[in-house]
Amino acid sequence: IFAIVGWIIAHRFTAERDRKNKKREITLQHLISSYQILTHEISHRPTSKERNDKFEKAITDIQLFGTPYQVELVIKLSIDVPAGNAWELDSLINDLRSDLRKELDLKQVNGNVNWLRFRE
DSSP: OHHHHHHHHHHHHHHHHHHHHHHHHHHHHHHHHHHHIIIIIITTOOOOHHHHHHHHHHHHHHHHHSOHHHHHHHHHHHHHHHHTOOOOOHHHHHHHHHHHHHHTTOOOOOSOOOOOOOOO
16 A cells, blocks of 8 residues: 555656646747847847747747746837837846746856847
């Protein structure tokens, strides 16, 4: 009886650990993708249909997988961009970078992301 109870408890703990690991993996994949889209495809790039589609995807993914603060930032973006108001990505990009580095057990870095863009 003790062996069966022990097996059941161990199985539940293992299943819960696996579920948490899978959730973390999926969240990290989406947020890394969003970070890469925002830093490579969106920031300081000319507007195009493809760019706008990628921007929409990043905003949607962050609203699903991001922290409450990141969700606040993308909600503000989703209001400001279509309204033609001034908007910036630094706060969002920096917060995503900070959270991702923490999740990946990397040392924190300070300051804004620096941009290198070549003119065509």
